[in-house]
Amino acid sequence: MVNHLPLAVKNGLRNRRRSLLTILSIAASLSLLGVLMAMYQAFYLSPGTEDQAFRLITRNRISLATPLPVSYRDQIKQVPGVREVMIFQWFGGVYKDTNFENFFARFAVEADKEFLMYPTYRIPDEQKRAFQNERTACVAGRPLADRYGWKLGDRITLMGDIYPVDLELTLRGIYDAPRDNENLFFHYLYLREAIPASMRDYVGTFIILAKDRDVVPRIAAAVDKMFVNSPAQTKTETERAFEMSFLSYLGNVKVFLLAVCGAVTFTLLLVTGNTMAMSVRERVREVGILKTLGFTPGGILGIVLTESVLLSVIGAFLGLGVSEGLCAFLRRSPTTFADLKMLHVPYSVIALSLLLAVFIGLASAAIPAWSASKRPIIDCLRFND
Amino acid sequence: MAIPLSYNLRNLSVRWTTTVMTAVGIGLTVTVMVSILGLVEGLHTSLAATGNPRHVLVMRKGSTSELTSTMTRQTFQDLRFTPGILRSPSGDPLASLEMVTVMVLESPDRPEGMNITLRGLLPVGFTLREQLKVVEGRKFLPGNREVIVGKSISDRYPKARIGRTLRFGRGEWTVVGVFDSGLSAANSEVFADLDQVSADFFRSDILSSVLARTADETAARTLVSRLSSDRRFSVLALTEREYYEQQTKSGDVVKILGFIVAAIMAVGSSFAAMNTMYAAVSRRAAEIGTLRVLGFTRGSILLSFFLESVFLSLLGGTFGCLLALPLNLVQAGIGNWVTFSEITFAFHVGPKTMAEGLAFAMLMGVVGGLLPARMAASKEIVIALRET
Numbered sequence: 001m002v003n004h005l006p007l008a009v010k011n012g013l014r015n016r017r018r019s020l021l022t023i024l025s026i027a028a029s030l031s032l033l034g035v036l037m038a039m040y041q042a043f044y045l046s047p048g049t050e051d052q053a054f055r056l057i058t059r060n061r062i063s064l065a066t067p068l069p070v071s072y073r074d075q076i077k078q079v080p081g082v083r084e085v086m087i088f089q090w091f092g093g094v095y096k097d098t099n100f101e102n103f104f105a106r107f108a109v110e111a112d113k114e115f116l117m118y119p120t121y122r123i124p125d126e127q128k129r130a131f132q133n134e135r136t137a138c139v140a141g142r143p144l145a146d147r148y149g150w151k152l153g154d155r156i157t158l159m160g161d162i163y164p165v166d167l168e169l170t171l172r173g174i175y176d177a178p179r180d181n182e183n184l185f186f187h188y189l190y191l192r193e194a195i196p197a198s199m200r201d202y203v204g205t206f207i208i209l210a211k212d213r214d215v216v217p218r219i220a221a222a223v224d225k226m227f228v229n230s231p232a233q234t235k236t237e238t239e240r241a242f243e244m245s246f247l248s249y250l251g252n253v254k255v256f257l258l259a260v261c262g263a264v265t266f267t268l269l270l271v272t273g274n275t276m277a278m279s280v281r282e283r284v285r286e287v288g289i290l291k292t293l294g295f296t297p298g299g300i301l302g303i304v305l306t307e308s309v310l311l312s313v314i315g316a317f318l319g320l321g322v323s324e325g326l327c328a329f330l331r332r333s334p335t336t337f338a339d340l341k342m343l344h345v346p347y348s349v350i351a352l353s354l355l356l357a358v359f360i361g362l363a364s365a366a367i368p369a370w371s372a373s374k375r376p377i378i379d380c381l382r383f384n385d
Numbered sequence: 386m387a388i389p390l391s392y393n394l395r396n397l398s399v400r401w402t403t404t405v406m407t408a409v410g411i412g413l414t415v416t417v418m419v420s421i422l423g424l425v426e427g428l429h430t431s432l433a434a435t436g437n438p439r440h441v442l443v444m445r446k447g448s449t450s451e452l453t454s455t456m457t458r459q460t461f462q463d464l465r466f467t468p469g470i471l472r473s474p475s476g477d478p479l480a481s482l483e484m485v486t487v488m489v490l491e492s493p494d495r496p497e498g499m500n501i502t503l504r505g506l507l508p509v510g511f512t513l514r515e516q517l518k519v520v521e522g523r524k525f526l527p528g529n530r531e532v533i534v535g536k537s538i539s540d541r542y543p544k545a546r547i548g549r550t551l552r553f554g555r556g557e558w559t560v561v562g563v564f565d566s567g568l569s570a571a572n573s574e575v576f577a578d579l580d581q582v583s584a585d586f587f588r589s590d591i592l593s594s595v596l597a598r599t600a601d602e603t604a605a606r607t608l609v610s611r612l613s614s615d616r617r618f619s620v621l622a623l624t625e626r627e628y629y630e631q632q633t634k635s636g637d638v639v640k641i642l643g644f645i646v647a648a649i650m651a652v653g654s655s656f657a658a659m660n661t662m663y664a665a666v667s668r669r670a671a672e673i674g675t676l677r678v679l680g681f682t683r684g685s686i687l688l689s690f691f692l693e694s695v696f697l698s699l700l701g702g703t704f705g706c707l708l709a710l711p712l713n714l715v716q717a718g719i720g721n722w723v724t725f726s727e728i729t730f731a732f733h734v735g736p737k738t739m740a741e742g743l744a745f746a747m748l749m750g751v752v753g754g755l756l757p758a759r760m761a762a763s764k765e766i767v768i769a770l771r772e773t
Contacts, residue, residue: 021660028653032646062553063487063500065452162453164446231555231587248495252717256639260646263413267650271657274406278664 008306026315034323048240061233067202081215127173139173141181180338273364280368288380297373304369309361316357393693408701415705419742421643423734431730435569436626469608481510505582522562533562535572537729554585658753674769687762694754702746
């Protein structure tokens with residue numbers, strides 16, 4: 001194929017506008033395909049992070065909106081293999097206004113356990129102590145603090161919706177984390193003091209830290225079994241599974257991603273096939289001349305296929321660049337999906353896209369190239385489009 | 386003078402392979418777009434039909450949904466005689482105290498179970514929902530551990546068919562009937578006796594919300610402001626329609642994602658259409674020259690090629706819409722972020738959605754056809770005639 005490269009390049013450059021349009025069209029489709037495959041990979045094929053494997057989340061079996069008795073915490077602590085249990089309460093609420101841009105996750109947690117549960121969160125010791133020693137203190141992830149320009153000591157007011165209280169918090173620490181780093185954490189004890197007495201005995205979720213990752217499935221089963229005959233049954237799953245359950249709220253995302261990927265690939269095939277058919281038809285007479293000069297049918301086939309593969313691979317590179325840009329756009333979107341916050345086009349998707357580009361280049365040019373190489377010289381020379 | 390449209394039609398049919406390939410490319414883009422629109426439309430229809438503009442929903446102040454709201458029997462007694470709420474012939478206010486919670490139902494494709502809205506209500510609740518019809522079996526009897534399920538629930542969850550028993554709360558419940566309330570979201574709910582359900586969930590005095598009927602929309606708005614401003618209650622009142630319209634936000638993520646996908650696909654398809662049209666123009670250079678010699682103006686050539694591109698895209702658009710039509714038979718479920726439970730709805734690919742799809746196709750044709758048409762129009766006669 002390499003031998004055909006100079007001629008293929010020359011042919012590609014002849015009708016620059018068409019080649020450019022084809023490349024752009026392929027790039028647009030492949031950029032989409034790249035992002036969708038990156039999402040698919042992030043959602044369904046990545047196992048979660050190393051430290052995640054040690055954490056489980058217990059919630060009410062009925063739904064996330066139905067609370068659990070706070071007394072469950074000490075009972076769960078007794079389960080073999082459990083290192084620590086922490087109250088983890090979604091606060092919801094409103095910061096500034098109800099605009100979606102001002103949405104971020106706020107959790108009431110037990111301040112003395114927070115950084116034990118999340119060993120990958122890095123925070124200076126004096127900030128950690130300041131957070132733990134002051135009941136109205138809070139800590140925020142670096143990107144979140146940057147988003148609002150918060151500095152240590154700033155006041156942050158959250159208006160409650162699930163809880164009928166407004167909280168006045170003081171920022172005492174900013175932590176760095178590789179993942180899921182746009183959250184705000186504050187003292188559960190502060191929330192508990194502020195809410196009506198009838199709400200104090202219930203919390204939304206508990207986070208369990210396992211001593212070892214191997215015992216995680218056993219802990220999940222043991223916890224759920226413990227409360228099976230209680231008024232509030234529990235559902236305990238790994239943090240990863242918990243995150244994934246949110247995805248199912250969007251409907252059948254898997255089918256959506258696959259269906260669109262299929263449609264895009266098919267469109268790609270059509271577009272490239274169409275271009276190659278047009279480009280081959282335009283130069284049938286030229287093919288006749290090449291044959292007269294002694295090019296074999298195989299040679300003709302090679303030239304056409306090389307050109308087509310060249311176009312689609314260039315398009316693929318361009319498209320993958322755009323994909324990465326789209327990923328950056330999605331990373332910045334206000335969402336609580338940690339997977340989206342980390343979205344990149346992984347190497348596996350790059351490899352797959354390039355492979356697909358080569359396949360599309362070959363498949364789309366196959367028929368026109370084949371018929372051009374088979375056409376008798378006389379027919380070629382006489383051909384008038 | 387305009388060039389007859391049949392000229393363009395013949396051209397499209399002579400090069401039919403190119404035409405078909407380009408049109409199918411545009412068509413698939415339109416299918417994706419129409420599917421998304423059909424989903425959003427279906428969700429909207431389902432939720433909008435649930436909200437009666439004459440009904441007022443009362444919840445605890447600060448709550449965002451019936452699920453997180455609380456309503457004591459005392460508050461209900463205090464507010465049910467508020468002026469503006471209609472009375473039944475026997476003199477009782479048409480106000481329904483209800484309890485809303487969720488239960489888990491497993492289905493073959495979701496073995497881990499999906500959250501379903503469970504609603505406890507009194508007979509007056511059925512009076513207010515007059516569009517609701519029991520299509521199979523009967524209503525539950527007050528005081529019994531019986532439930533009736535919405536039509537979508539019974540269709541999607543084999544465990545919730547008539548005669549089966551469901552486990553939730555403190556024990557087992559028998560499914561005694563299936564109801565249909567038209568397109569409304571109630572079809573994704575399970576109904577049971579208020580007192581039985583609230584006792585099972587240890588909430589006999591802490592229920593969820595009140596639904597009240599007023600004479601008309603104006604009266605509904607008056608009641609909303611009267612209840613909201615009454616300091617004794619500290620409640621949030623809104624018309625039922627407003628409440629359900631807020632919930633259509635559940636489809637926003639899918640909608641935005643879908644539009645981005647369709648937009649990027651459209652860019653690709655526009656380039657493809659442009660390619661096809663450029664090829665058509667360069668192939669027909671001599672024809673264009675001849676047309677000019679015959680006296681057709683540059684303007685009419687521009688228009689002619691432009692229309693050809695639009696026509697090509699409409700062909701694709703029609704194909705795309707047809708491809709999306711079977712979606713009308715598909716029932717889908719989407720998680721409701723407000724209630725943390727599932728809303729079931731049917732895709733709705735109707736005339737409006739298809740018109741939007743065709744408009745979208747036309748846009749691709751316009752973008753793809755404008756530049757090639759301009760090139761065709763700007764050709765000089767002599768040069769055009771010499772081109773082969």
